[in-house]
Amino acid sequence: MKRLYLPHPNDWNIGGMERFYARMARRGWQLKKRGAFFSRFARKEPEDVCYRVELVSTPRSDAPLQLPPEQIQLYEECGWQYVTGRGLVHLFRAPTGSGDPELYDDPRQQADTLQGLRREARFQLGGVCVQMLVYLLLAVLNEHYQPAWLWLTLVQAPSLLPLACILLGGLLANALHRVVRLGRQYRRMRRGKPLDRRPPWGWRVILAGLWAAGAVCVGLFVWQAAGTRTLAPELSQVGPCLVLEQLGETGTLTSLPVQGESRSGIRVTPLPGGGRWWHGQEVRESGSRQVSMFQDVYELNSPEAARRLGPLLTEAATFADGMEPVTVDGLDWAACGTLEAVAVQGCRAAYITLIVPTQTLEEQRQVLVQALETLAAHWTATPEL
Amino acid sequence: MEQQPMTEAMYYVLLALLRPLHGYGLMQRIGQLSGGRLTMSPGTLYGILSRLQREGLIRLEEQDARRKTYALTEEGTAALKAEYARLCRLVEDGAMLKEVEK
Incomplete structure (x- = not known):
């Protein structure tokens, strides 16, 4: 027997459910079972039948x-054949006319x-609100949480935050709409008007908008993922990135000692508007000496965007407290700490973490300032996008 | 405590249950009693039966696997008589309308 599984309308959409199952029957698919999200149909002769939803009206939440x-x-006995049911929703059918x-x-x-159904909807809305509060609290109370990270995420992967907002917002809007719609339906019927079986066009438009926005975000994410390439950390390949060779470090290219699988390499990810985000690490070993450099270099579509990004990168630095603005010839703006540095020039902005074996923190800082000077010279010599 | 006036549907259900009946038989009986004026849909009837049972005005007379037969309780009979008496009083009070029409 041929079977078909299709997602069915929500349980608050009583008219929608009845129309959906009747339409399927006219196409030769008879409802066999209604699950949580999908209904199972079996192939039959097309028939003109009418479906009616009956709800379990439980006086208590723990009733069967x-x-x-x-x-x-x-x-x-009145001509309505019981078909199937799940939870509060049960379906009957009778030949049309x-x-x-x-x-x-x-x-x-x-x-x-x-x-x-109304009690269940209110309970679900409460659950969604609690869920949102927990997410919000987890984000705010996280000891590593910084607002600058949100902005950086928007620059690096502009689709992720909107996608999360669409998912969570859609969840909340759906739960809220369920409560409102059922409440409106209840009041209407208490006034003696029959059940409103009309399609909820307004809600359909909102849903279509949410789906379209979600699809755009997913498309953008896939475009970024598909366009990402991994390059060897060699000067000829990695465009605006600094490589350790430029700093006089010529040891053997190796992997991160703490993360065996994190090989040295620079990835380049396309950004909307024609920009690029270069990110990765380079580790070189020479005898017992090991030098590591981590970097995020952004090529943006305007100098204003790069200027705004500089302070954000500084704020989001692991050791942000030790970061101080420095003046470096050839850079529009720069900040330097003991392990990290930020540089801005034209449409470019970079965040670099450089770990070099030195005796004192001041020596380490000097190495970073030299790295910034090298980067300024490199950027001046390399044309922008 | 004074009894609340019954809805027409409740009154006819109680009236039909002067003789124990199952659900479908009740629907037909109500149609006969009202001369076809009142037809009751199954959902509405089931809701009324549940309510009357909850209020102790009707009880289950006998029960097989699926079909239940309902019958009036003593309270139900008393409530029906009280409602009938109330309706009679209403009709008597309204008798002056005939004189007005003359």
């Missing part, structure tokens, strides 16, 4: 989620059946 057998029996009475002729009576 089943329709009583006598209720099913009564409906079946059979003259069988509707399940309800009194909207006020039917309104009571929404109570279980």
Whole structure:
């Protein structure tokens, strides 16, 4: 027997569910089982049937989620065949135009059946709100949290934060809409008006917008991932990046001693607007001497963007407290600490961590200042994008 | 405590249950009693039956695997009589309308 699984409308969308299953039956797919997110259909002859949703109206949250057998029996005696059900939602069907009475002729009576669904919706909304608060608290209370990181993430992978906002916002909007929609439906029926089975066009537009925005973000992420290349840390290959060879370090290229798989290499990732983000590490060994350099070099589409990025890179540095502005010929702006340095020139900005075996911190700092001078000369000699 | 006026549907359900009936039979009986004026859908009927059972006005007479037969309790009979008496009073009070029409 041929089977088909399709996602079904949400349980608050009672009219949508009834239309969906009737449409599938007309196409020759008969509903067999309704799961949490998908419904299972079996291939049958196309038929013109009408589906009706009956909800379990539980007086308590711990009551069983089943329709009583006598209720099913009564409906079946009236011509409505029980099909399947899950949770609070149960489905009956009858041939279209059979003259069988509707399940309800009194909207006020039917309104009571929404109570279980409304309670579930409020509970879900509460859960989503708690979830959001936990995420927010985890982010803010994280000892390493810095607002500058958010901005850097927006520069490096502009799709990630919007995608997270769309996912979480969509989750919250869905839970909120469920509560609002069911509440509106309940009040309408208590006033004696029949169940509103019209398609929720407004919500569909919002959903379409969220899906479109999500698809754009995913597309951007895939474009960045597909365009990322890994290059050997050699001067001829890595464009605006500094290499240890330029600093006089000519030892053997090796891997990070603490992360065996993190090989020396520079990755270049395309940025929207025509920019590029170069990032990676280079480790060279010469006898017992080991020198490591980590760097993020940004080629942006305007000098203003690069100027804004400089202070952000400084703020996000691991040892940000020790960073101080320095003047380096050929650089528009620079800051230097004991292990890290930031440089800005034209449309370029760089964050460099350089670890060289030295006797004192002052020597280490001098090495970093020399690295900045070398970088300034390198950038001056290398044309911008 | 004075009894609240019944809805028309509740009144007819109790009236139909002067003779024990199962759900579908009840629907047909209500149609007969009201001369076809009142038809009750299964969902509405089931909601009323649940409520009347909760309030102790009807009880399950006998039960097989799926079908239940409902019957009036003593409280249900009393409530039906009280409602009937109330409706009679309403009709009597409204009798002057006939004189107005003359």
